[in-house]
Amino acid sequence: MRHRSLRTARQRIIGGLSVGLLATLGLAVPAAAHAPRTTEATAPASAPASASKAASGEGSALTPPMGFNNWNSTHCRAEFNEAMVEGIADIFVAKGLKDAGYQYVNLDDCWALPQRDADGKLVPDPARFPNGIKAVADYVHSKGLKLGIYTSAGTKTCDRAGFPGALGHERSDAQQFADWGIDYLKYDNCNNQGVDAKQRYPAMRDALKAASETTGRPIVYSICEWGQNKPWEWAADVGHLWRTTGDISDSWGSMLSIAKQNLPLAPYARPGHWNDPDMLEVGNGGMTDTEYRSHFSLWSVMAAPLLIGTDLRKATPETYQILGNREVIAVDQDPLGKQGSVVSSEGGRWVIAKQLADGSRAVALFNETDRARHIATTAAAVGLDHAPAYRLRDLWRHQDYNTAGAVTATVPAHGTVLYRISPDRRWASYPPAVELGGEGASLTEAGATAQVDTVLTDLGRTPARRVAVRLTGPEGWRIRAVSPTRAGSLPTGKKLTTRWRITAPADAEPGAYDLTAGADYRSPSGAKATARLVSTVHVVVPPPSGTSYASDLPWLSALNGWGPVEKDTSVGESAAGDGHPITLGGTVHARGLGVHAPSEVTYYTGGRCTAFTARVGVDDEEGAAGTVAFEVWADDTKVASTEALTNTDAAKAVTAAIAGAKTVRLVVTDGGDGVTSDHGDWADAAFRC
Known part of the structure; x- marks a missing residue:
């Protein structure tokens, strides 16, 4: 699906052919006698019998597909064309992505003309693909790679231009794809005329199988x-992978929501059959590199398809470093084919463990909160048998440690530490694992002095020796230690706690600033090791006395399920500033916040405010589709909430007592029914201080 919410797609599903007419068609396909277009190569008359099983797709996608899809970076813009696609294939080879496991170069919507030809065949857009799809496939194959294509299980595809869908044309279209040398089909869901998915998707499965048997080339089938x-309950004998969620967008809130929907589906994944939480957004600019590492780590531990969604011609070195991390890729591509399962998730501190073919475990310590958090588990808790010690491999830092069994880290806000832990007779040759954590102020006002503690803990079976810690900050910040920064030796489980005084410059602008803690130490054999933690301190400004609209105050953080949080408009589409007047029940509100669930907007109130008020509901622009619920949190206490609201409900008045709270969080959930056009408005939102 291509759109911010299901609303747009559902409108398209209603359009086009009537259900009655489609029933009359009986999902029939055009006669198979139509000859392929003379501009495209035809299929061989027959394929060897030995190729029949492979051509059916059996044995395909035994690990999650890896590759590229253009949609997240180009949508339907003119830059999506033959030169781009072939250029991506070149980059796969030149940048080592092919060697890292990426193999599919996939075309998304808009590759065809809006109308079929006189024989009912699909016609590649000659402006985008002047040499045809077969020529592009040949080029991609010449690089040792594979080509994918897109269509929809409806009368038209999902783009507004309405390109031809495959409903009623399954056999003909599948044969064209096979004739062109296609290796992968993404089959979308728009304009499906209400035909049950369990009818529509097997029809294309059977068509692909029949077409592939004429060429001997299997086609991976992606159900979207x-x-x-x-689909996880029925699609294992239909496709190789199936989308489990709506579309991802390039935002923390969207990625987080989709990961949470996909994580519980671990029992359904296995070789050749994968849960698909949608394509990667890594490198598209809407998240930080820390968040993109979390995105990539989570998709890998979930055994998700890894389809790059950024334009690699413009990618930064940091993006290539994330996408090319072979140790993380190995977790995704592990041949055992297990999806990681949630061990714990209390307070947004996630432990996700994945069993690997060699008996080890991949363990993701994922922090969904907006401040650094201690996250801990043990070798036993992730399923390993007891051993004197274990090898602990940090897959982002590419370093080995020994641990007595603890799998622990202080994880930065929105960060993920990804380990591989296994019994290893050589454990004593690795330096001890340590946890470098921090405690104390995460908020400070300009010119004020705050206190921060660093805590270094030995997690290994061996002692850490000659330990030294340090803390640095931005230029102009004053940082000094007021307790010891060194220790001669830290045995297993022992800590070195250092207290620091930090002072932001008097002219520091409000915003987030990084403090970097570091530790140097040695193993008993003298080998050097280091630890590092980046934490965030916000320079904040107290709200003024009196009543202030929320849209006039700076927020500490703003998370949104789609697009940015908007001030004084609805959330609109995916770009900033594209919202409409906030409208609830026909009443337009000049002030407020427009959000899309799941959403969380946090304000600094500094203990100086007494009340928060707003009128809340689903914006009128969403028809009757959206369902949301609103919550107000004063520090860590929920002080106000609503039941699930739809567009048919009148706006609700919310009043929350927030006296003494340093922060206030405005939370919007999906109302318990999943994310569907969930545009929530905090109309007339105001603080009394």
């Missing part, structure tokens, strides 16, 4: 029905 019909 957005999880609407719980």
